[in-house]
Each structure stands twice: as C-alpha cells, then as structure tokens.
Amino acid sequence: MTRTSAASIVLVVVAFAGPGVGAYLKLGTEVADGRLVALRWTRQPIRYYVTNRDVVGVSAPELQAAINRAFGTWAGVPNTSIRFEFVGFTNAEPSNDGDRLSVIGFQSRPGPEFERTLGATQWEVDTMTGELLASDIFLNSVFDWSVAPGGAAARYDVESIVVHEIGHLLGLGHSALGETELQSSGRRRVLGKRAVMFPIAYPAGNIEDRTLEADDIAGATDSYGSGGATQATGSIAGRVTLNGSGLFGAHVTVLDTATGILTSGFALSAQGEFVIGSLAPGLYVVRVEPLDDGDKNSFFSEDTDVNINFKATYYARLVEVPAGGASGSIEIKVQPK
C-alpha cells in the first residue's frame, strides 16, 4: 500500500531548490518574497489533538497511546530539538481546514483516489515565512488496524504508519532507500527498505517501521539538529552527471564502511547537485541508482522530469567525511542503460 501525502504542490518547490539544500527530500514552499524555504516548525512543542472515534480493533485511547509512542520516537532523535504535546481528544476531523489545529485520527476515505492510501499528512503554512502552523494526519479507516504490541496478522500497525506520517508532519519528504518489485496488479511490493520514510509500507502485520532508521534520523537531524549535531557530523556533496549533464532526481546512497549504516538523498538541481549531511565521520562508499523503485510522484511532482535510464554506479573513490565539515565535491559519472 502506498502512503501518499497531500504535499505534491509543495514537493515541486523543493525539487527546484538550488544547491546547498540537503539531499533528503524536505518539503518546502515559496514564500512572499519569492524565496524557497523548507517547511519547518519554529514554535515548539508541537501541540496535537487526537480524534475521539474508535475503529474496529482500536479505541480512541489506544490510538492516542500509539500516537504518543510514535511522537516519542521522533522526539528521541539525539541532538535534535523536537518536542510534542498531546492537548486532548477532539471531535474535529483530521483534514486541514484552516483551524490551526493539528489533528490526528481515523477517517474513512474510500474510492479510487485513496484505495492504496493508508494515511496522509496535510499542513497549514505561513506563506510569508514558511513556518508550519498546523498539520493533520489521517489514517484511512477503510483498512484494518491494530495497536497490538507485536502487531496483528492482516492488520496495519497504527504506530508504524503514524511514525511515517509524523516524519511528513515535521517537513520530511519520502526517502527512496528501498527496493521493490512490480506486481501483476500494478502495485509495488517491498522487497526491502531501510527508511521509515520510504513511500511504500511493509505488509499488514509488520511493525518494523516503529523504529527509525539512520536515514530518517539524518533527515530529522538535518532539519532540527542542534549545534552539537553539526559539529559532530559531516557531509558529502557532489554532482551526478550523465554525458556531462546534471542528472536531476538521481538517488544517491552512502554506506558508512565502519558501521554499515545507509543514508540516502537525491540530486536536487538541474546540475545534478546533492548534499547528504548528518553523517558520522568516516569512510563512505557512494552509490547512485535511478529512482525506479516507487512512483516518481511519491517523490517529485508529475511535471518533473526524472531520468531513470542509467546504470547503478559507484563513485570510484572512498569518500572521507570529517567531523563538522564536508568532503570535497565529487562528481559521479553514470552510464546509460
């Protein structure tokens, strides 16, 4: 099942953000003076309400408890300033209606548009500053849900899906750190992934996404990291090119050879520039692959041209990441398929 967000218009803006923007897909918007700014909460704690409706298998208090755990997962990211506060239960709908309230809860959204959507996130944004004012998360009650500690067969895990949606609430876009296969139904099945923010969920019953992966943590740290995080980590910057031209949308994955930790990002400019930050100092293997394991529209807008006709390629050198600094700029030249 895909988890589309209601952020496609915002994603367009981020897609054309210039160099210097971190390669994690951060949601952004164009503000009054024409600048592109990443969506970000500047006032914390982020106050949220939970709908007081039960669904089969999940009572409102159980829903609130699962949501609380999911928020706690993001609040626990080291060296970041992310804080949340549960305000109370509400009868309001988890649909953005300009009420300046952040509401999370179940809502039935049948029909073809949402037939594969487990949940989605919407935002209220100050168009003058890009500041996030409120955000709603809906969980599609068309599906079967569970809050069982170990998960329940054939039921989607509330906490896992909410952890993903809270990532969007914080302003993070999707990660492409996963592999899928296309099924005869036209749907994609996850073969493996290493990011909660991957756009396709594990099958029902799985609770793996309750735990953030390094890629998610790097994204959160990139947006909400403290000064200490900046000094303790470094970044890799460079370009991806095909026949000398920048390759927008190329998926860049880096492996910390010391720990096996994977982090990824995208080339986010017409010149193919990328920056992957919040990396532990060390030696990295850098790999580039086409964005072919998910619906392109899960990452970029429909009118964005993303070339996926090239071979997965490794950068020829090990890349050194220093603490508090950046690797020298690298160029990864890929070959067409």
Add this chain to the structure above:
Amino acid sequence: MIAAVGHLPKQVVLRAVAGALVVLAAAPSARAQGRPVSGPTGRESRLDLSVGASWMGPIGQGTSTANLIAPDGSMLTLFSTRNRLAPAFGVDVLLGRALTATFSVEAAGAWTRGELESRVSSDFEGADLTIVRTALSRFTIEGAGAWVFQRRERFDAFVRGSAGWMRELGGERVLVDDGLVGTVGAGVKYWLRVRPSGRVKRTGVRVEGRVVVRSGGLSFGDRSAGIAPAVAGSFILAL
C-alpha cells in the same frame, strides 16, 4: 731508547696513538661479546644512522554490508564490501645506539603511503564489481631494541622488536586518526666498508623482515587491529 722515541717522525706517532685508541675502545666490547659474536678490530661504532625504504603487506579489515530489511525481518543485501589496507611503501629513518657489543636501542621514524581499499560486490541491481580506494599516509615514531645474535666477517644478524605511535591521514587530509604500532622481526647488516679511522667508521646495508601489529588509526570500523608482514632495506652509516 727514550731519546730514540723522541726522534720518531710526527706522522708515525699520530698513527700509533690512533691505533691505541681503537684497541682501547674495542677492549670492553670484546670482553662483552659472547662466543658466536666476533669481529674485526675497528667495527665498534656507537651510533648507527640508517635511511631506507620499506614495504608493508595488506591488512584485512573485514566486510561491510549495505542491508535493507525485508518484510520478514531478514536482510536484503543492496551491496557488500570487502575492505583492507592495501600494501604500502614508505621511507624509514633509524638512529641506533649500541649499549653493549650485541644490544642496541633505536629510535625510528617512518612515513608510509598506501591506500584504504574497498571491493564492492553483490550489487542488488547488478552494478559492476568495483574497487574504490582512498590514499592513506602513515607517520610512525617508534622505540626499538635490537640484539645481534650472530656476527661474521661482514655480517651482523639481529632480531629486533619495536613499539610506538602512529598518525594516519586520509588522502584528502580530512580524516586523521592515531594509533599504536609494534613490530618484531629479524634481519642482517652487511658492512660494505670498514674504516679504522674517520668520522664514519663503517658503511653498510641492512635488510630485515618484520611482522607489524597495528591498532587504531584509520580503519573500516572496529577492525582497526591487524597484523601484516613487512620488509625494509636501508643504508647504514656507523658513526
């Protein structure tokens, strides 16, 4: 007789004095030597300065695997790497001081240039097998002890052990890490020229094999310790 000595030419007197000094200097050493160790008069210098080159073999650094998590909780390999410190070449400088006829202490410094190397394979999408590298510079400062266990006409055979500190820098000079290094080994010195007088008493060459034990420094994770073979050759000036 006294009058006769007083009439010896000056040059002859100076040679005689020089010879006496050499004999006197050699006497304690000769007494200290064990039976297998013997050598010609005039070899007992106190300081050896060696300058040469070294080669250190590869050190395995284990593997790293880029794993994705499959729905059933198992690992799906995106790609894997086999890592090592590639063979390295360097320059050695040693200053040795003889404490006895058979035992000397040495201060050694070395600069070595090699590579950190990662062999990438098993790519999920079939990318070509690739070897990615970065340069590595290593500076070491060591203290050593060497014992000569066999002495022939022009050969000294010795065993040696050392321990010291090292600093390693990545090729882009952005990563710096320190560690410890130690060696055990054996080798020979071959004296090309022996002079009873002059500032440089002997010149020769030195060849030795070592086993290098390394801990810390730049590495692929917690596989920082490792053992490697090494060989070194140098030119010696014995002062």
